[in-house]
Each structure stands twice: as structure tokens, then as C-alpha cells.
Amino acid sequence: MTNRPDAHTGLASGISWLAAPRWIPFGGYNVIMARGLTPDALVERLSAAAFWGVPAVVNRAHGEHTAEEIGDPDLFDADEDVHLRYGEHSGLAFVVMYGPWWGEFSDLGPVSEDGAHVFQVVFEEDNGKPVPPFFTYLHDGRTACSFNLHLDGSWGYDGVDGDPAVAARVTGAIAEAGLPVTGRAGYPGEEGEEEMRRTLLGILGRLFDLSLPRERVLHEALPTATLTT
Secondary structure (H helix, E strand, O other): OOOOOOOOOOOOOOOHHHHOOOOOOOOOEEEEEEEOOOHHHHHHHHHHHEHHHOOOEEEOOOOEEOHHHHOOOOOOOOOOOEEEEEEEEOOEEEEEEEOOOOOOEOOOHHHHOOOOEEEEEEEOOOOOOOOOOEEEEEEOOEEEEEEEOOOOOHHHOOOOEEOHHHHHHHHHHHHHOOOOOOOOOOOOHHHHHHHHHHHHHHHHHHHHOOOOOHHHHHHOOEEEEEEEO
16 A cells, blocks of 8 residues: 555546446446456456355456457357456556356455455446445455445445554545545435545545556457356
8 A cells, every 4th residue: 555646546547437327337347456466366366256156167268358349249148157357557457347246256355365455346336225335455365444435324334444554544534535434424316426436436546556447448458258157
């Protein structure tokens, strides 16, 4: 982690752009970023964590594909299989998931073993319950920080959990931005929730030096793997 300002907080990079609604047309998004792992190693570790511990078969024979091509039924089964588009940016390996990934990854702790720093931003946008977006930071197999990005106390998240020192840094940054760290934050409606996500993702990008290449993820071809049982 670093305290230096994040040079990648604009729309072209950073992670604030993940706040936009339905930027990926699969009912939500699951983005993993890792420091200390290569993209291939991140894919392998995620495959071991998939399907509730049942070893996944990793098919890398697809080559490189765009996000639009993942939705092409002649190329991929986006309804049954979990697809990973992956790469590296600003010193971080990253994976963007497609297909029915929700509920398929029981524990990402092992992905962060051996000193790796792993960051997840996940949001089941079309879940009618509804499920708020979550941020999780894992290191050496343990949760260093995790919280609900709507700061509304739902789903067991009222404030920032995790390592006390890390949680205190995040809580302090949230408070400095003028947001309450527990309870409903007072951003009403969908537009307010989007603004909440954007503010918090900007804070997290600066605190943890996180960046995800927007144009590459949305429009360019990336290496693609499929996970199946």
C-alpha cells in the first residue's frame, strides 16, 4: 500500500469508472486486481478457488477477445461457463469475470497467499434483494479490509471490517471525504448510490494505488480463459 496520490483516478483508468451502472451487460461485475502475482498466476489461483473448491478446468485456447465477443453465443456459453478476461496494468494483474460467476467463489483468501495483495470489487447489480457492492482487500490469506460500498449497514456490513490498522486508514479517508462510516450515508436513489460508489472507489484507488484500464477492458481484446467443472 502507498499513501501517495493515485495518478490514475480519471475516467481512462483508476477504478472510479466502475461506478457507472451496467457498464458490463452481465447483471453486474466481479473485478479482481492483484499485486505480487502475474496475470497467469492470478487466473490459476482463481480457478482453484472456483466452484466451491472443486478444481476447475482452465481453457486458454480462445486467445484474445473483446467484451462484446464474450456475449456472442457462437463463441462462448455466457449462460453456463465462467469466463475470465485478464491482463496487467500499472503493476497490477487483473481479471474481469463474465458469465454466472455469482456464488461460484466461496473463499478468495488462498488467492492472496505468499505475500500477494488481492483486491476485489464486486456488484450483483440485477440481484433483486438487492445486494450492495462490496470491496475486499486480502493479504497472506486473510481479509485486510472489507466493506459495503453503499455504507448502509446491510448484509452484515456496518462500517469497515478487517485488520484494525488497515480499517482505520480506510475509515479515516471516508470520514475526510465527509461521509459517515456507519449507517445510511444520505445519498438517496440510484443516482446517489452511483455517486457514493464513485467517491469511495476514488478513495480506494488512492489508498491502495489501484488502477484498471477502462478502454482496454471495455473495447479491446484481452487474453481470455474459461473455467468449467
